[in-house]
Amino acid sequence: MSDTSKEFCMYETAWCPGCGNFGIIKCLKQALEELNKDPHEVLLMAGIGQAAKTPQYLKTNSFSGLHGRSLPAAIAAKIANNNLTIVVNTGEGDSYGEGGNHFIHNIRRNVDISHFVHDNQVYGLTKGQASPTSSEGFVTGVQTEGSMNTPFNPLMMAIAAGAGFVARSFSGDPVQLVELMKKAILYKGYALVDILQPCVTFNKINTFAYYKKRVYHLDESYDPHDKMAAIQKALEFGDKIPTGIIYQEQKQTFYDKNKVLSTAIPLCEQKLDPSLLEKYSQEFI
């Protein structure tokens, strides 16, 4: 991005009035500004969906990929340019359903990106089908007898796959959400924040009031470095839903482990030498 103005302006959106995405995008803007990031230093990425429109609504670099394919593109961008702050903002269908395989295996790679999942427990863009995190029995126009599938537990999955930063927040709790976003962005490695985000149009069960009644902050006595305690907290999703950092551990990143990347200047700054291409292609002739 050539425009180096300091402000992450917000554009007009196509979201429904009252959508939980508004709280998330405002917190994202605030978190980036409080971290003194300039728009040209940031790359927002997404796949397809209502949440996935987030990168298009903030004035910064952005990339929207195929449905479920935001993580491979984000990871490739970070590997090419380690100087960028890369944040993926996309839905739970995009992240855990269509992109489920990428979710698991990019956690294992531990590239230094943040992944903010707008989890509204429904497919919003396509008008209200059950998503991976929909509760069993959730009735939709397609699942008329209610969803028969066991809900996907993203926090458990992330911990099991080896993620070093796993958090949950709620779009109706901006003070906590901004703090968690900042910690996730500063964390060196893959950082997941699953954000409960009411869909006011297609999910009449998991509303603002529903989450407000259930969410509670993990307090000082909770140790996020204790993996067994984290697994117990990740399993808690019902009358009470814990929010905050569920699990944290510092691990070597993809860059730390890769001898070429960790010692060289970023790939995007390296000079291209077309004669080398000529030389190596000779081997195939």
Ligand SMILES: Cc1ncc(C[n+]2csc(CCOP(=O)(O)OP(=O)(O)O)c2C)c(N)n1
């Ligand atoms: C390969 C592929 N499958 C399905 C779709 C249709 N589709 C587009 S968005 C979407 C679900 C979006 O749900 P989610 O990621 O939870 O985001 P939300 O719209 O709820 O924010 C689906 C199924 C598609 N575009 N491409």
